[in-house]
Every structure is written in C-alpha cells, then in structure tokens.
Amino acid sequence: MDPLLLGATVAVVTILVLFSGVSVANGLLIVAAGFLLIFDGFRSLELMPEIFFGKLDNFALLSIPMFIIMGASIASTRAGADLYEALDRWLTRVPGGLVISNLGACALFAAMSGSSPATCAAIGKMGIPEMRKRGYPDGVAAGSIAAGGTLGILIPPSVTMIVYGIATETSIGRLFLAGVVPGMVLVGLFMAWSIYSTWRYGSVETLMRSGTYTLAQKLAILPRVLPFLAIILGVLVAMYGGYATPSETAAVGALLCLGVAIVIYRLWNLKALWVVLRDSTRESVMILFIIAAAGVFSYMLSSLFITQSIAEWIGTLDVNRWVLMICINLFLLVAGFFLPPVAVILMSAPILLPIVISAGFDPYWFAVVLTINMEIGLISPPVGLNLYVINGIAPDIPLKTILVGSMPYVLCMVLAIVILCLFPGLATGLPDLVLGPAV
Amino acid sequence: MTDTPSDMRGAGRRHPVIRAADALSTLCGWIAAAMIVASVMITCQMIFVRSILNHSTIWQTEAVVYLMVTATLLGLPYVQRLRGHVSVDLLPLALPKRFRRGLIAFTLAAGIVVVALMLYYGYDLWHVAFSRNWKSDTVWGVRLWIPYAAMPIGFLIYLIQLCVDLFAVLAGLDRKLSLEDHH
Amino acid sequence: TELRLSHQWSTSDVRHKVAQIVADEVAAADVDLTIKIFPSKSLFKPREQYKPLSRGQLDMTVFPLSYAGGQRPEFNLTLMPGLVKNHDHAARLNDSPFMGELEKLMAEDDVRVVVHGYLAGGFVGKDKCITKPEDVAGLQTRAAGKAFEQMLAAAGASIASMASSEIYNAMQTGVLQAANTSSSSFVSYRIYEQVKCYTPAADVALWFMYQPLLMNKTAYEELNDAQRAAIDAGAAKAQAYYLEEAKKQDAASVEVFKKAGVEIANMTQDEFNAWREIAKKSSYKNFVENVPDGQKLLDMALSVE
Ligand code: NA
Ligand code: NA
Numbered sequence: 001m002d003p004l005l006l007g008a009t010v011a012v013v014t015i016l017v018l019f020s021g022v023s024v025a026n027g028l029l030i031v032a033a034g035f036l037l038i039f040d041g042f043r044s045l046e047l048m049p050e051i052f053f054g055k056l057d058n059f060a061l062l063s064i065p066m067f068i069i070m071g072a073s074i075a076s077t078r079a080g081a082d083l084y085e086a087l088d089r090w091l092t093r094v095p096g097g098l099v100i101s102n103l104g105a106c107a108l109f110a111a112m113s114g115s116s117p118a119t120c121a122a123i124g125k126m127g128i129p130e131m132r133k134r135g136y137p138d139g140v141a142a143g144s145i146a147a148g149g150t151l152g153i154l155i156p157p158s159v160t161m162i163v164y165g166i167a168t169e170t171s172i173g174r175l176f177l178a179g180v181v182p183g184m185v186l187v188g189l190f191m192a193w194s195i196y197s198t199w200r201y202g203s204v205e206t207l208m209r210s211g212t213y214t215l216a217q218k219l220a221i222l223p224r225v226l227p228f229l230a231i232i233l234g235v236l237v238a239m240y241g242g243y244a245t246p247s248e249t250a251a252v253g254a255l256l257c258l259g260v261a262i263v264i265y266r267l268w269n270l271k272a273l274w275v276v277l278r279d280s281t282r283e284s285v286m287i288l289f290i291i292a293a294a295g296v297f298s299y300m301l302s303s304l305f306i307t308q309s310i311a312e313w314i315g316t317l318d319v320n321r322w323v324l325m326i327c328i329n330l331f332l333l334v335a336g337f338f339l340p341p342v343a344v345i346l347m348s349a350p351i352l353l354p355i356v357i358s359a360g361f362d363p364y365w366f367a368v369v370l371t372i373n374m375e376i377g378l379i380s381p382p383v384g385l386n387l388y389v390i391n392g393i394a395p396d397i398p399l400k401t402i403l404v405g406s407m408p409y410v411l412c413m414v415l416a417i418v419i420l421c422l423f424p425g426l427a428t429g430l431p432d433l434v435l436g437p438a439v
Numbered sequence: 440m441t442d443t444p445s446d447m448r449g450a451g452r453r454h455p456v457i458r459a460a461d462a463l464s465t466l467c468g469w470i471a472a473a474m475i476v477a478s479v480m481i482t483c484q485m486i487f488v489r490s491i492l493n494h495s496t497i498w499q500t501e502a503v504v505y506l507m508v509t510a511t512l513l514g515l516p517y518v519q520r521l522r523g524h525v526s527v528d529l530l531p532l533a534l535p536k537r538f539r540r541g542l543i544a545f546t547l548a549a550g551i552v553v554v555a556l557m558l559y560y561g562y563d564l565w566h567v568a569f570s571r572n573w574k575s576d577t578v579w580g581v582r583l584w585i586p587y588a589a590m591p592i593g594f595l596i597y598l599i600q601l602c603v604d605l606f607a608v609l610a611g612l613d614r615k616l617s618l619e620d621h622h
Numbered sequence: 623t624e625l626r627l628s629h630q631w632s633t634s635d636v637r638h639k640v641a642q643i644v645a646d647e648v649a650a651a652d653v654d655l656t657i658k659i660f661p662s663k664s665l666f667k668p669r670e671q672y673k674p675l676s677r678g679q680l681d682m683t684v685f686p687l688s689y690a691g692g693q694r695p696e697f698n699l700t701l702m703p704g705l706v707k708n709h710d711h712a713a714r715l716n717d718s719p720f721m722g723e724l725e726k727l728m729a730e731d732d733v734r735v736v737v738h739g740y741l742a743g744g745f746v747g748k749d750k751c752i753t754k755p756e757d758v759a760g761l762q763t764r765a766a767g768k769a770f771e772q773m774l775a776a777a778g779a780s781i782a783s784m785a786s787s788e789i790y791n792a793m794q795t796g797v798l799q800a801a802n803t804s805s806s807s808f809v810s811y812r813i814y815e816q817v818k819c820y821t822p823a824a825d826v827a828l829w830f831m832y833q834p835l836l837m838n839k840t841a842y843e844e845l846n847d848a849q850r851a852a853i854d855a856g857a858a859k860a861q862a863y864y865l866e867e868a869k870k871q872d873a874a875s876v877e878v879f880k881k882a883g884v885e886i887a888n889m890t891q892d893e894f895n896a897w898r899e900i901a902k903k904s905s906y907k908n909f910v911e912n913v914p915d916g917q918k919l920l921d922m923a924l925s926v927e
Contacts (some may be wrong), residue, residue, distance in 0.1 A: 239609065501783070
C-alpha cells in the first residue's frame with residue numbers, strides 16, 4: 001500500500017476511534033496496535049511495551065509533574081485572590097482597573113503554573129464574582145478569565161512547551177523565553193478588548209468605579225505578593241543562573257511552591273495537601289500516558305514509513321511558505337478544537353517541524369504560534385477545558401454566555417498570531433538576547 | 440479537570456467487587472503520588488550536591504526517571520478510577536442512552552484488549568530482563584527487572600480497573616458512565 | 623526482500639554514509655534486496671536498538687556496542703579508556719582474536735557484524751584545557767560511557783549525568799565545566815560555541831568507541847547466496863571508507879573548533895600514560911571484577927600490537 005494512502009487511512013481511523021469516546025491514550029494504543037498487526041505482523045506488537053517504557057524513560061519529562069505541582073499547590077491557597085487584589089488596590093485610578101488586575105494576575109500566576117486550568121481556577125474563584133459584583137458584563141467576567149487562564153501554557157513554565165521541546169529536540173530553556181513577550185502581547189490584547197467591551201456593552205461607570213484604598217491599605221497587601229515574586233525569581237535564577245537545567249529547575253519550583261503553600265498559607269492539613277497531590281498526580285499521569293501512547297503511535301507511523309512519506313510529499317509541493325503556514329495553522333486550530341494540546345503536539349510536531357524549518361521558519365517562533373493555537377482550543381467548543389473550569393467556578397453563568405463571551409478573545413489570539421507572523425522577533429528576540437543566537 | 444472525583448461515584452460504586460478494585464487503584468494512586476514527591480526531593484538533592492557541594496551525581500537522574508515511569512504506570516488504574524483519562528465525548532453525548540451504553544462498553548472492551556496486549560508483552564520483557572540479569576548501562580547499573588516490573592504490575596491493575604468499569608457499565612451500576620451528570 | 627536499518631544519526635553523519643554505501647551496493651547488485659534506512663532515531667531510541675535487533679524485529683543497525691553493556695558486560699570493553707591508541711591500531715583490533723570473542727558473544731544474541739569501525743573523541747573545557755588527570759579535579763564533568771565516568775571520578779572530577787543534547791545548555795549556564803564525547807558529537811551539538819579549549823584525538827587519544835554496522839544473524843542466513851555476496855561486497859567497501867573517514871573526522875573537528883576561536887590542546891604520551899594508570903585502577907579494575915573471564919578478554923585486547 002502506498003504510504004501516503006496508508007497515512008490517510010490511519011488519519012481517518014484515528015479520528016473515528018478518538019471520536020468514539022475512548023480515552024485519547026487508549027485510542028492511540030488501539031490504532032497503533034491495529035495497524036502494526038495488519039502491516040508489520042504479530043512480532044512488532046512485542047515491541048509496544050518497550051517503546052512505551054522507552055518514551056517515559058526521559059529525564060526531561062520529570063518537569064511535567066513538577067510544574068503541575070507548582071500550579072496546583074499555589075492554586076489551593078488564596079494566593080490567586082491576593083495577587084489580583086494587590087493589583088486592584090494599586091490600579092484604582094485606571095479605567096477598567098479590576099479586569100486589568102484580573103488579567104495581570106492571570107499572567108503572573110501563569111508564570112508559576114505549567115498548565116492552564118490551574119491558572120483559570122486560581123484567579124477566577126475570586127475574580128469572577130468580584131467583577132460581576134462591580135457591574136462588569138458576565139461575558140467579560142467569564143471570557144477574560146477563561147482567556148487569561150490559557151496563558152498558563154504560553155508564559156513559562158509551560159507543560160506544552162516541554163512536550164514540544166521533547167518531541168522536536170529543541171531547547172526547553174529557549175522555548176520558555178520565547179513565550180514571554182508573546183504572552184505579554186496577548187495580555188495587552190485581552191485587556192484592550194475587555195475595556196472596550198465593558199464600555200460598549202456595560203457602562204462607563206463600571207469602568208471608572210473602583211474601591212478606594214488608602215496608601216496604608218496599598219502597602220499592607222504588598223507582603224502578600226512577595227512569596228510569588230520570590231518563587232518566580234528563584235526559578236529564574238535556578239534555570240538561567242547556572243544551577244540547574246530547565247528540567248531540574250521544575251523540582252525547585254515545585255518544592256518552593258509546596259513550601260510557600262504550607263508555611264505561608266498554612267496548608268499543613270494533610271487532607272488539603274493530599275488534594276494538591278491527588279490533582280497533580282491525576283493530571284500528570286493523564287499527560288504522561290498520552291505521551292507514552294503517542295510514542296507507540298508514532299513508532300507505528302514511522303515503521304510504516306508514513307511520517308517520512310508525508311514529509312517528502314509536502315517537500316515536493318511547491319507552495320508559498322505563508323500559504324503553507326496558514327494551512328498548518330488551520331490544521332492545528334481544528335485539531336485543537338477537539339484534542340488536548342499535548343496530544344496535538346505529540347502527533348503533529350515531529351511531522352510539521354521539518355516542514356516548517358525547511359520553509360524557513362524559526363522552530364521557537366513556531367512553538368509559540370502552535371501554543372497560541374492550542375490556547376484557542378482551550379476556550380473553544382466542543383472540548384474547551386477552560387470553559388468547563390469557568391462553568392464550575394460560576395455555575396450561574398450560562399455556558400452559552402461563557403462561550404459567546406470567550407469568542408472575542410479567540411479573535412484576539414488569532415490577531416496575536418498575525419502580529420507574530422509580521423514581527424517574528426517578538427518570540428525570538430528574548431531568547432536570542434539571553435542565550436545568544438539559536439543553535 | 441476541576442470536577443472533584445467524589446461526584447463521579449454513583450450509587451453502584453457500593454458493589455463489593457467495584458469497591459475492592461477502587462481500593463486497589465487508590466492504593467496505587469497513593470504510591471504514585473509518593474513517588475512523584477520523592478522525585479522532587481531527589482532532584483533538589485541532586486542540584487544541591489552538584490552546585491553547592493560540587494560532588495558527583497551518579498544515581499539521581501536515573502532514580503528519578505525510573506520513579507516517574509513507575510508512578511505513571513501505577514497511576515494508570517487510579518486515574519482511570521477518577522475518570523481522569525481525557526477523551527472526546529461528542530459522539531457518546533449525542534447518542535440516545537441505549538446506544539451510548541453500548542458504545543461505552545465497546546470502547547472499554549477495546550481498551551481492555553490493547554491493555555491486555557501491553558500486559559502480556561510487558562510481562563515478557565520483564566521476564567527476559569530478569570532471567571538474563573540485564574542492567575542499565577550506567578555506573579549505577581540498576582537491575583532492569585526492577586523498573587520493568589512497573590509494566591506487568593501497572594498494566595495488570597489498570598486492566599482490572601477497566602474490567603470492573605466494563606462490568607459496572609454492563610450491569611448498569613455506573614452512574615458516571617451514563618453521562619447524566621457530565622459537564 | 624526488504625531489510626530495515628535503524629540508526630541515531632543525521633543523514634550527513636559518516637555513520638549514515640557507511641550504511642548508505644552498503645544499501646547502494648546492494649541495490650546496484652540487483653539481487654532482489656533493498657535496505658531501507660531509518661536515520662535520526664526515527665524508529666528506535668539509540669540505546670533501544672540492540673534488543674529488537676537480537677530478536678529479529680529490526681534487521682540492521684549502526685550501533686555503539688557498549689550501549690548493550692548492560693546486557694553483555696563484556697561489550698564495555700569497546701569503550702574503555704586507553705585501550706585503543708589510534709585508528710590504525712583500532713583496525714588491527716578488528717581482525718584480532720579479541721574481536722572474535724566479542725563476535726561469539728554477539729552470535730549468542732543472534733547478531734553478526736557487517737562493518738567494523740571505531741570513532742575517536744576528545745575533551746572540552748569551559749574555562750581551561752584538559753589534557754592530564756589533574757586538570758579535571760573538581761570540575762563538573764559529563765562523560766560518554768561508564769568506564770570514562772569511573773576514570774574521571776578517580777581523577778577527582780565530579781560526574782554529572784545528563785543527555786548529550788543537554789550538554790550545550792548545561793555548558794552555557796555553567797552547570798557543566800567539562801565534557802568528553804566523540805569528535806562528531808562535539809561538532810553536531812555545536813559545543814565549540816561554549817568552550818575555551820578542545821583536546822582532540824590526535825597522535826594519542828583516550829576515547830575510542832566501537833560503532834559497527836550490525837545485522838540480525840538469522841536474517842542474514844535466510845538470504846540467498848547472491849544477496850549475501852552483495853551485502854559482503856558492500857560491507858568491504860563501506861569498511862574501508864569508514865576507516866578513512868574516521869581519521870578525517872578528528873582533523874575536521876579541530877578545524878571547526880579553531881574557526882570558532884577555541885584553543886586547541888594536545889595530549890602528550892606522558893599524559894596519556896598517566897590517564898591510563900588511573901584507568902587501570904578504576905575502570906579496568908571494575909570491569910575485571912564484574913565480568914567473568916574479564917581479565918582474559920582485557921588481556922586479549924591489550925595484547926593487540
Ligand atoms: Na505557565
Ligand atoms: Na476546544
């Protein structure tokens with residue numbers, strides 16, 4: 001069978017299997033086993049556990065549970081509320097100060113968490129009720145937090161960047177830095193839309209209304225923000241200061257965050273600690289299982305010569321590089337609508353990256369574009385993880401309002417991709433500055 | 440991902456077989472969580488030993504990797520019990536209830552087949568490593584049957600949990616799997 | 623018939639070209655045999671290739687034999703400090719009774735050697751040159767191979783274990799101060815951008831690694847006479863090429879480092895001897911203690927002139 005035709009068959013079968021509601025990891029194993037059995041014979045099945053084990057046998061994967069623990073332990077405290085409250089007290093005079101504070105807190109929290117739902121939940125728990133109380137439209141309150149939460153995978157540390165780094169053998173330290181400025185651009189766009197939308201659909205009074213705080217109150221809240229700055233600084237020093245490699249740094253971050261949660265936020269109740277560990281274990285095992293299963297899946301693709309044939313085939317197509325990039329973005333967007341980011345990256349990055357590089361795009365820039373696509377998937381139907389998180393935090397906002405409220409933020413992200421295409425230096429500039437030109 | 444596991448447990452979860460499997464999987468979850476915490480500690484110890492004491496770090500990366508692999512494999516049944524393995528539920532949600540149960544049973548059965556495969560060949564790999572006394576190719580030289588044991592054990596308990604879940608679906612005991620309170 | 627060959631290097635690497643020569647010769651012989659190459663670890667992880675090879679799930683691989691040292695401890699001798707002096711010595715080693723013993727062990731795993739070959743390597747230092755044992759004292763060092771880790775530790779270095787792909791970043795941020803690996807890896811990971819000094823393999827070198835092209839024995843025996851002859855003919859051509867290129871690699875790496883402004887240091891015969899004394903007390907000793915018949919094998923290897 002022609003490898004390209006076989007590839008198309010695999011794609012269709014995979015889509016059908018995944019849509020049956022089987023868990024993503026099991027589904028990948030099923031498809032891999034089926035095709036290996038039919039086209040490579042029984043003996044190749046023997047290899048599956050070895051490849052499964054071999055995919056997990058990678059030190060860099062350690063950072064995934066670690067960065068998840070960071071987010072989960074901080075999210076279990078009232079740290080998120082502290083963060084946005086501090087920002088709010090200092091931004092009282094600024095129009096739309098509250099929503100700006102919430103988005104700023106999302107960005108800061110994202111710098112301590114590797115995943116998006118944790119960011120969303122941590123800030124949203126206090127932020128959404130407060131915004132609604134002060135008259136912000138429900139759509140803005142829900143949408144801004146849903147979108148702000150997605151920054152968790154763009155602003156470092158980021159689990160999806162780690163997975164991309166492992167799948168494509170690019171530097172994780174450099175990937176992290178590449179996400180910083182685009183993350184800020186996104187925050188800026190989110191803030192701009194939130195203010196415009198509140199003015200347009202709410203009222204100017206809402207924007208101008210704010211709590212009045214004395215200087216004493218403003219100063220009083222600062223100590224509560226210090227632990228976060230210490231954590232972020234500690235992680236940065238460990239990573240870029242010559243103490244630890246990026247994968248090792250994650251452990252420092254996890255320990256710092258657990259420590260802060262226990263000491264400063266008094267999380268010494270064993271039950272509460274277990275909840276943090278349980279949630280981290282659940283999310284990590286879920287992701288690591290997909291990584292291992294996707295490893296078996298991509299062994300199947302490679303063994304049947306599908307990966308190689310697709311790359312060759314696309315190489316022979318003589319298309320404009322920007323047409324190619326638009327097609328890749330559309331593909332990622334659609335895949336992200338349905339599948340979790342980790343699965344999309346693992347299945348597509350090894351095939352896409354050689355194509356992207358041969359078309360003259362930067363692999364670190366592409367990582368950022370890919371991640372923003374995955375962020376869109378998190379707040380778009382039908383499988384939008386952050387939407388469900390918001391729904392859990394604020395059950396009285398109808399899902400439809402959350403959805404409609406999130407749509408403009410999706411457009412902000414598309415706009416960010418366009419901006420990045422026009423100014424790739426926004427992604428590559430910081431890593432080049434800190435680490436020198438790319439290897 | 441924020442929905443708590445407790446609301447996933449329907450009345451049917453009181454069946455003794457189901458409860459036994461749940462208990463076993465929960466135990467695995469505790470062990471997996473403990474292993475993740477141990478990896479945090481060992482990694483921090485390694486950074487300290489290397490950058491502050493400037494000593495050799497021989498065993499740490501390897502130990503951490505094997506702990507993570509084992510935590511993942513032992514975590515599989517626990518995450519299955521918490522329904523934490525992410526899936527695309529569009530089709531099951533769109534189907535009428537009768538077909539939905541059939542489809543869920545079918546996907547569970549397919550998962551059982553492939554996990555049984557992994558268990559069989561995983562045991563085989565463990566056995567070869569054990570009988571030939573294979574070691575890792577490092578100064579530490581871990582006997583590979585020790586980390587490899589995570590495969591037969593993890594996949595076996597995962598298989599049990601999947602079988603029990605299938606039983607619960609077929610017997611109509613699992614409220615969660617009928618997706619009534621899903622999202 | 624189609625044979626599958628897997629290896630871990632890019633298509634510009636000398637080891638890929640060795641495999642390519644065999645594949646091309648076999649194709650040119652027109653004996654109904656093709657060799658499909660899976661480069662850049664697109665099929666298996668580097669260290670995972672020996673098991674499928676010995677079980678017939680993979681037909682051929684270009685493989686550093688010491689990677690399988692955990693399964694066959696005798697193979698650790700193929701990456702032992704100071705055992706091989708230079709490339710010509712390595713070529714003589716390939717025809718020696720010592721290699722015959724190793725091939726017997728491989729045969730037990732249903733593996734046979736198609737093309738023999740050794741590649742050499744050296745040291746890099748982030749802040750200073752590393753030529754003699756005293757130079758590594760107190761440095762965080764990443765070594766390629768267990769025997770080298772033991773020798774360097776005995777010389778007072780602190781051993782940091784990490785993937786070779788992390789060397790660049792670890793050197794850059796200062797986690798690592800010295801490293802030892804093959805000439806070609808130094809170049810392909812662009813280590814020259816991060817170091818002050820390079821000690822290449824020259825007249826004397828410590829680091830030689832046996833990286834043959836292996837084939838599943840049963841798969842070979844199941845071929846017909848013409849097909850086997852085609853492989854053998856390709857192998858002879860490839861082996862000659864491999865030896866020539868192996869010598870060129872070292873010189874080429876020196877050029878690259880020089881161009882990047884890195885200082886080049888050379889190891890003297892006395893320094894080499896000092897290293898070997900330390901190796902005898904650490905890695906050789908450890909090998910003999912842990913491998914039955916280890917002393918006999920070591921003596922066989924050392925007896926090759
Ligand atoms: Na983050
Ligand atoms: Na989505």
